[in-house]
Amino acid sequence: MPFVRKRMFAPKKQKAFLYLIQELGYTQKEAQRLIAKGRLFVNDTPMTRTAGEIEGEFEFIYFEPITKGLEPTYEEEEFVVFDKPSGVLIHPQNRYTPYSLIDELKYQYGRDANITHRIDQETSGLVLCAKNKQSERDIKMMFEHRDMKKKYLAFVHGYFDKELTVEEPLLRAEDESAIVRMVVKVDEKGKASKTVFKPLEYFPKLNMTLVECLPYTGRQHQIRVHLFHVKHPIVGDPIYGQSEENIVKFLDRELSEDQRIENSGAKRLLLHASELAFHLYEKPYSIKSKVDFLKICLLHVM
Missing domain, CATH: 3.30.2350.10 (Pseudouridine synthase)
Structure with missing residues (x-):
């Protein structure tokens, strides 16, 4: 299960978001957002005040990605492309979702890696993912300007x-x-x-x-x-x-x-989703799926 409820300990009274920044490496924005979502529990009661304080034992629910061995179909220094199977979610629907593509991405490339666009759960094919926050901003801007051909x-x-x-x-x-x-x-x-x-x-x-x-x-x-x-x-x-x-x-x-x-x-x-074509960092890309989709279709209907 990607979402884990972990028992933790704060040796002195302090702001909860500061503890999460220092111990788990979150940014202030990330830490406060998770607290506001009710991910931190004191005496089994969720703390939702972003300026709330903790001391002693508490519990925190955080995302711990897992892998099912899905390898990328294409990789560059700043981004990676996965050929998503049908049935796999892009993001978890809730904290009980057993697996989604974001698991695979963050397991392989770290917490700053992120998916930059969506396709439906049942749609298979290419999904472009950023390896870091800067490339995420650049790629999302590219989508916003409609510089991506699909x-x-x-x-x-x-x-x-x-x-x-x-x-x-x-x-x-x-x-x-x-x-x-x-x-x-x-x-x-x-x-x-x-x-x-x-x-x-x-x-x-x-x-x-x-x-x-x-x-x-x-x-x-x-x-x-x-x-x-x-x-x-x-x-x-x-x-x-x-x-x-x-x-x-x-x-x-x-x-x-x-x-x-x-x-x-x-x-x-x-x-x-069979092909992505775009310019990024002054270089053109044309990435094609390696999946034989027609073969899959015929297997499903014959």
Whole structure:
């Protein structure tokens, strides 16, 4: 378990955040944020005052990363790229999450290493990570200026016969029924979004198409919603293209694997972040995934 509750001892009365800075190497901002989140316990009671004091025994919950041996697909002095498997979270959802990509990154490169962007838990593929705080700022600025070009591969239902540009605004909001708790939809009140889709190969026996996806904006679930909007939902998508009843079952973790395969065509979302292209520190990079995504798709649907 990455989050560990550890018994500690302060030999003299002092500010709790100063103790964490001196003993565990946190910055003042980090130490005070963790205290405010209730990570420090005195007599089993969480201290949330950032200027609170400690003396004697107390307990502190901190993040202790673990590894599952996932090796980076590309590495430079300032950054590293992982090929994230489907099913692995980018960050823990809560302190009981057993493993996420941030575990692997911090285990291998230290506490200052950080992930600079997100992909969905079920989406596989490339994730760019900074090795230190300065490169984290530089890379996030690059994303903010949209200097990153990303390519995805998606295995979709139906015959996708020609290149298509979708420019439909996307809105993140609760469904009007208040039953479905997670939905992004095409809505004129939403944020401008643009994705270009290029068909690569059609599989007539499956009635499915391998499609290259080029998102020009980075909205949540953008590729999934745009493909659903043009009536080519991604194979294995448990949300878009599904009935409300089955969406609720999936969100409540009551949908069996067999039911999901029957409803959506696969037990995982067949979407893969396949390529990153960018300029950083006056050098161009074009990093491609080493995963044979088409082989994975065919294994899941045949």
